[in-house]
Amino acid sequence: MQASDVILMGFTASFCASLGTAVGSLGVFAIRKLSRRMEDGLLSLAAGIMLAATFFSLLLPALEHASSNYHSDILGGAAVGAGTLLGAFTLFAIHQYVPHEHFTAGREGGNHYKLGRIWLFVTAITLHNVPEGLAVGVGFAGGELENGITLAVGIGLQNIPEGLAVSVALLSVGYSTGRSALIGILSGLVEPVGGLIGAVAVSSAATVMPWALAFAAGAMLFIISDEIIPETHNNGNQNLATFTLLIGFVVMMLLDTSL
Numbered sequence: 001m002q003a004s005d006v007i008l009m010g011f012t013a014s015f016c017a018s019l020g021t022a023v024g025s026l027g028v029f030a031i032r033k034l035s036r037r038m039e040d041g042l043l044s045l046a047a048g049i050m051l052a053a054t055f056f057s058l059l060l061p062a063l064e065h066a067s068s069n070y071h072s073d074i075l076g077g078a079a080v081g082a083g084t085l086l087g088a089f090t091l092f093a094i095h096q097y098v099p100h101e102h103f104t105a106g107r108e109g110g111n112h113y114k115l116g117r118i119w120l121f122v123t124a125i126t127l128h129n130v131p132e133g134l135a136v137g138v139g140f141a142g143g144e145l146e147n148g149i150t151l152a153v154g155i156g157l158q159n160i161p162e163g164l165a166v167s168v169a170l171l172s173v174g175y176s177t178g179r180s181a182l183i184g185i186l187s188g189l190v191e192p193v194g195g196l197i198g199a200v201a202v203s204s205a206a207t208v209m210p211w212a213l214a215f216a217a218g219a220m221l222f223i224i225s226d227e228i229i230p231e232t233h234n235n236g237n238q239n240l241a242t243f244t245l246l247i248g249f250v251v252m253m254l255l256d257t258s259l
């Protein structure tokens with residue numbers, strides 16, 4: 001596969017993954033309200049899919065590429081470890097500067113206060129779509145078509161509950177159904193931007209490949225640990241959240257082994 005093919009594939013696949021957000025957002029026409037329990041369960045399911053995608057579709061190929069690049073499993077492992085930490089730290093640094101609300105939006109407080117919180121929640125989901133796009137974009141590293149497609153399917157699937165959560169939250173603060181759906185759809189469109197960045201990075205040089213994969217993995221792990229797990233365990237639904245996360249993990253693992 002040519003470098004330009006990798007870029008085109010990465011961009012197209014991350015765009016397709018963002019359609020999952022659109023599907024979820026359009027779901028607001030059918031599902032008008034989500035209980036806190038339902039929201040915690042669904043977002044945790046999304047986190048489980050993200051987690052397995054990080055392991056099987058980012059870290060494993062990263063280790064493979066790095067070991068062959070550095071002719072050593074230990075050096076390869078060290079490089080992937082460093083890249084993972086770099087990705088997580090970069091996301092941490094970005095989080096310090098961008099105002100956002102952690103994943104789940106509050107139900108309490110006055111209407112004005114609530115409106116602000118919902119917008120911060122929408123920002124949080126939108127921001128986390130950038131590393132997801134990045135992950136899909138780097139997934140085609142080395143022309144690995146199957147790996148990239150598996151990632152796109154997994155990320156696309158977990159975008160469905162995320163898109164729904166965004167649109168339902170907007171509906172709850174008085175936006176019309178159409179407008180709530182539209183903003184949800186737009187929140188997913190940052191994904192192809194991340195996809196393009198990731199695809200360009202991995203197509204540039206073989207030496208960059210494992211680093212880009214590891215970087216995307218670290219960014220994903222940061223979001224899962226910093227945002228989704230704490231927020232979905234904060235409302236008394238931790239048992240449900242733990243098991244929906246595990247179900248998401250298993251679903252993605254099966255997807256990875258079957259595709």
Ligand SMILES: [Zn+2]
Nearest residue numbers: 046050158162
């Ligand atoms: Zn996600």
